Amino acid sequence: MSIKRNEKDYPYIDLGDGYTIYVQADEYTDPVLKAKAERELNETPENVTNAMSELRELLRAETTLFVPVESDAFLVKFLRACLYDARKAFQMIQYTYRLKAKSKEYYENTPNxxxxxxxxxxxxxxxxxxxxxxxxxxxxxxxxxxxxxxxxxxxxxxxxxxxxxxxxxxxxxxxxxxxxxxxxxxxxxxxxxxxxxxxxxxxxxxxxxxxxxxxxxxxxxxxxxxxxxxxxxxxxxxxxxxxxxxxxxxxxxxxxxxxxxxxxxxxxxxxxxxxxxxxxxxxxxxxxxLYDKYFDTLDAYGYDESAERRSK
Known part of the structure; x- marks a missing residue:
């Protein structure tokens, strides 16, 4: 058993006997998966484009919240969870970082x-x-x-x-x-x-x-x-x-x-x-x-509490 990397340099655990464990992968392109995404998540090219645009507008207006607004990969995981309802995805992102701000003991010493x-x-x-x-x-x-x-x-x-x-x-x-x-x-x-x-x-x-x-x-x-x-x-x-x-x-x-x-x-x-x-x-x-840097980046996102205090 060992940790290896695939042709795209994504790490995975090789358990032997053809069994692997991985977390990182590219976007799915299989027609069966895309059909399931449309059926269960409302994931169509038009809905993706419109929801991404609306979610970015909502996040840009939330001036005290620091998240990667231009990152499709960051936004799409919230949009998929909320069936491409941009407002619900925005509310989930808000709640995610409100929870982080009010529950610091669960985050501060465990960033990665x-x-x-x-x-x-x-x-x-x-x-x-x-x-x-x-x-x-x-x-x-x-x-x-x-x-x-x-x-x-x-x-x-x-x-x-x-x-x-x-x-x-x-x-x-x-x-x-x-x-x-x-x-x-x-x-x-x-x-x-x-x-x-x-x-x-x-x-x-x-x-x-x-x-x-x-x-x-x-x-x-x-x-x-x-x-x-x-x-x-x-x-x-x-x-x-x-x-x-x-x-x-x-x-x-x-x-x-x-x-x-x-x-x-x-x-x-x-x-x-x-x-x-x-x-x-x-x-x-x-x-x-191996994903410490990824988690350190995630840990940096959140509300600017000093800016929020100034705005009140």
Whole structure:
């Protein structure tokens, strides 16, 4: 297993046996994908042009907000998430950076993968090498036995998930198909639940529901015991009806899980048939660190708070 680069110099993890993990890719040109984008996202050449133009006008008028207005790649991920409704995309961008401004503790010390390298080394977060049959990317987050709260704080865990999602969105196909997340709570303890609070729950769900331009296609909780109900009670008041409909609880019922995610994408421990070699968390850490400069650039975007104070 190693990190390699393709002909366009994009890095990827070579797991062997033909399995790879990557986040960066070019815009899709496959007619099947373009047809899906038109059907599900309203992505037509005319809509793209008009929405880009309108969104740029709205952002230019927001004079205290610093974002790359001329970058198609930056704007399109918000437009795709909002089905090319420029005003909704503008509101999402506003909310994204308002949230960043009012929740500094979740951003300031965790701007890039290097800043939370130890989280990846613990092996708590995994990108899966195969997409589901609907094209959705898959990510596994283990918040039970592998979460050593003396090494990884809840804020660092939130940051690691946030950075992984941002990295995944470098792939236009993931913007199109969306993501599915498996939360494995095997071994969840009261000390881990104590790390959570309504404040942390509100931050996580505000980011997922209002401030992250990805299409959440499903949240699947596995190995959930009675103690998980305590944790879920913290989150429940902040979960929208739309998101609640995308959450499934499977415990150890792998037949239930494989009805919603293809077994070909899942490891045998989740009832799947995926034969891809497992990899160590440090390898994902090595890989994501290659994108530190990209994340440092993203971290610089936001509201100019001093300018906002002057304008009031």
């Amino acid at each position: 993968p290097s800043s939370i390298r130890h989280v990846f080394d613990e092996g708590m977060i995994w990108f899966m090498p195969e997409r589901d049959t609907d094209g959705a990317a898959l990510c596994v987050v283990e918040v039970g036995k592998k979460w050593n709260t003396s090494k990884v704080s809840i804020i660092e865990l939130i940051a690691a998930i946030r950075l992984c999602v941002e990295a995944a969105l470098l792939d236009p196909e993931t913007q199109l198909h969306g993501m599915k997340v498996i939360f494995d709570t095997d071994g969840l303890s009261m000390s881990q639940i104590a790390q959570n609070s309504p404040k942390h729950a509100r931050m996580i769900l505000d980011w997922v529901q209002k401030a992250s331009p990805f299409r959440m296609q499903g949240i699947h909780v596995v190995n959930n015991s009675m103690i998980f109900n305590i944790l879920f009670a913290i989150f429940k008041p902040f979960i929208s009806k739309e998101l609640r409909e995308k959450i499934s609880f499977h415990n150890k019922d792998w037949n239930s899980l494989t009805k919603l995610i293809s077994p070909a994408c899942l490891r045998p421990k989740y009832g799947g048939t995926l034969a891809a070699p497992e990899y160590e968390g440090r390898l994902l850490g090595d890989y994501l660190q």
